[in-house]
Amino acid sequence: MSNQGYDEELREERAYVAALYERLDRERAAAQARYHGALGQTEVSPGEREDDVRCRSREAARLDVADNGLCFGRLDALSGETSYIGRIGLFDAENDYEPFLLDWRAPAARPFYVATAARPENMRRRRQFHTMGRRVLDFTDEVLGRPGDAERGDAALLAAVSAPRGEGMRDLVATIQAEQDEIIRLGHAGVLVVEGGPGTGKTAVALHRVAYLLYTRRERMSRSGVLVVGPSPLFLDHIGRVLPSLGESDVVFTTTGGLVPGLRVTAEDAPEVARLKGSLEILDVLEAAIADRQQLPAEPVPIDLGDVVVALDADLVAQARLKARETGLLHNEARAIFREHAIELVADRVVAKIGEGWLTPADRLLWADLRADVLDELAAHEALTAALDGLWPCLTPETLLAPLYESPRRLEAAGADPALFRADGTAWTVSDVPLLDELVDLLGRDDAEERAAARRRAEAEAEYASGVMELMKLDTEELDEDVQLVAEDLLGAEDLAERFVERDHRDLAERAAADRDWTYGHVVVDEAQELSEMDWRVLMRRCPSRSFTVVGDLAQRRSAAGATAWGPVFAPYVGDRWVYRELTVNYRTPAEIMTVAGALLARFAPDARAPESVRACGTRPWSRRVADDELADAIDDFLRDEAGREGTSVVLGPPGVPGTIPAAAAKGLEFDAVLVVEPGRILAAGPRGAAELYVALTRATQRLGVLHRDPLPAALTGLAEAGVPARSGHRRFL
Structure with missing residues (x-):
């Protein structure tokens, strides 16, 4: 042209x-x-x-x-x-x-x-x-x-992937590739697993698939919304603009630590503790811990009715407990059964003691009348009520789990590993979230208390409405007899109370995020290889239709409780009725950087295949060895150099190194320039550390540098020694 x-x-x-x-x-x-x-x-x-x-x-x-x-x-x-x-x-x-x-x-x-x-x-x-x-x-x-x-x-594609990064993730709607589009529009209604190495666009594909599903299944999915689960708040901020930019807002973004509304998560567990809590074997511990709270009195508890005193002892409580357990009801739901049987057994002892020597069960009418009076008295007996509440308490997930962690005796009684002990049971961790969520269903709700609370709310609303009705009454002395009306002739107090019920003006995403029992039309799980077996139980409860888009990379797994294969994750829920797709082209990481990361991957995961980079950037990664007192200045040099360029940059390192953020926190993110500090210390965490270093090396879209005080790890040393010297103090990798 x-x-x-x-x-x-x-x-x-x-x-x-x-x-x-x-x-x-x-x-x-x-x-x-x-x-x-x-x-x-x-x-x-x-x-x-x-x-x-x-x-x-x-x-x-x-x-x-x-x-x-x-x-x-x-x-x-x-x-x-x-x-x-x-x-x-x-x-x-x-x-x-x-x-x-x-x-x-x-x-x-x-x-x-x-x-x-x-x-x-x-x-x-x-x-x-x-x-x-x-x-x-x-x-x-x-x-x-x-x-x-x-x-x-490839002109438009290469221009897009080479452009400087902004603060958030960009959608790729203008440059979707054929292999990505096939996944986005896949008709499978169940679990879809999309695996791909760094830079293959798996996150963007998952989000665009959500937009596509909301477009094609609008009527069904708009009623229930979509849940997107990511590895960190930083990651969620990074991707949070994509779906709104595509016209979709009925989406809840959260981490696994945010799946229980209102819970404040403060930390992560040590790897071994996270593994214990993430295993399905913890279910036996939780059930045993609940049973342990259905106690027998260590000593008989005297129940004083004035003229007579009887004992609430272990034999009596054991009988009531057995009756409650035989119902098959959940712990909180069975409390009423336990209390009812215990009171009846105590009443029988009271009647027997009162009638000792003159009243026999043959005197049925007198026995029944006396027993009814005793039952009424026992139902209001504060000491008996307190004793029974202590033996079979109403429990919440928090009031069960926190005391369990704080008590070596309770842990032993529940068959738990002693490693679960911690001094502050309420210092909730990410790994506690699925346990707390599970306990909602294991404990059940106290229906009697919920009904009483609902009754109190209704009575308060009706009382308020009655007051309003009084104010609304017309002064009948000022009206003609033919038009004398009062408010009650047109509207009852209960009807008016309905009008004063607070309306929920929140949008779907706000309502869903605040409701533990909300079920979603579709769930997206990013970095899915990090989720434990218990995490998946939570998510499956959130989506009974089993409509999932799952994206991850098994080679990047760092969690001791995470997945090593996809089949065992989904078999308990959908059998083999799940679909697997793989993304093989790296659109983010240039070939020069992927060469370095690929060498590391070959060392710690020889069976994994590094994705093929679609482009080169023309800039080779560099490394520099510094003395202890030079590290801070070297980091400042990098940041100062990058401040003069367009785009974003980050400094990644092992926990505790000043001026860096942990390599694990960068999962799913991308930057124009990345400086990796102390790769040897990152690797020192074993397989978990190798995965974290692999993540750190593959975050850059243009420039990668490495600072180290100790010798470079073996996977990087060979590349560095084969490199060509660059400017003073730097070495370039091939």
Whole structure:
């Protein structure tokens, strides 16, 4: 194409995209008007109004997020038809809803991602726009179906993956590759496992799959939302912009430590303790710990009824406990049965003692009357109530687990490993979360207490409403007899109380995040190799439909409780009905850096295959050995050098090294430049350390440096010695 022809087409594309933005602005204004109209509705019920407001709010939000990069490409079909591809769909309502802009998730947009020279999908040309804000800067064309062309034109892709990183993760919707698109649109409704090495885009693929599923299964999934589980809050901040930028907001982002609403997690356990808590064997410990709290009195407890005293002893309590356990009810639900039988047994002893010498069971009516009176007295007996509550207490997950950790005796009684002991049982760790969640279902709820609380709330609301009714009464002396009315003639106190019930104005994501019993339509698990068997039990409870997108890399596993293979993880829940896909191309890490990381991977995971880098950056990684008193200055030099460049940088190291963040905290993140400090100390943690160093080495998209005081690890030394000296004080790897 000549320069003149290119310029003319660029003007035309700019005009078309500008028209799309004008239409977007009109639709946005109309959506805002509908939203405000829904807020002001008075002719519908409060519930209907809230539903309408939420719907209109989502509609407005969908249009708001499309402002940046609204249209990013165009397809020209062999038939002569032209389609523009973008973040959302825009249609001509006056012309049979002909599309002005195709949503990237629509089936008609799929050739934009999968068409190749060999398989053009009936397309003649693919055009990709490079935009800034609302302006098209330029475009790149790929002519499809021409013999000898590459499998896919890489100009737009390489420009995107080589661009400097910002504060958050960017979506890849404009540059999705064929192998990624196949996974995103996969029709499998159950568990999908996507494995890939660093930089293969598995996280972005998972998030775009969520957007695709919410688009194609909107009616079902919008009622329940999506849960995204990531390895750290830093990672969640990094990815948190992707789904909103694709028009999806009914998503809850959390770590495994946040799966129990309201729980404050303060630490991680030591690897061995995490392994013990993550194993399914801990279920036996929890059940035994519950049974241990259903106690027998060490000494008889005297129950004084004034004229008579009887003993609440171990034999009596054992009988009541057996009756309660035989019901099969959960601990808190069986409390009422235990209390009822214990009181009946105590009553029988009281009646027998009162009637000793003159009353026999043959005197049935007198016996029954006396027993009924005694039962009433015992039901209100404070000492008996306190004794029974102590022997079979109402437990929460926290009041069971914290005392268990703090007591060597209780740990032994539950058959637990002594390593679980800690002085402060309430210093909750990430590994405690699945145990606390499990205990909700193992303990059950105290229905009697919940009913009493509900009754107290209803009575308080009715009392409040009655007060309002009094204020609403009309002064009958000022009204004609024919129109004398009081408020009660039109509305009862209970009806009015209903109107004073607090409405829940939170959006779906807020409500779901605060509700432990919420079940999701789909769950995404990132860095899934780190999750324990107990973590998976929590997640399976959150998604009974077993609709999961699971992404991870077994070679990067650092948790002692994590997965070593995918099959055993999912077999208990879906058998072999799960699908596996692998991503093999590294779009993030340049070949120069992947050579270094691949050598390390070959040492600690020889069966794993490093992903193939799609590009080179032209900058070789460097290493520098420093003295103890030079380390801080060397880190400052790196940061000062990077401050003058565009993009992001980070310094990673082992825990406790000043000026660094732990290598494990960078999982899932990416930076333009990375400095790895003391790789030998990171490796010293064994297999876990090797995985952490592999993660650290593969975070950079452009530049990688290594600072070390001790000799370089063996996997890096050979590369360094074979390198070519660079500027003073540095060595370059091959």
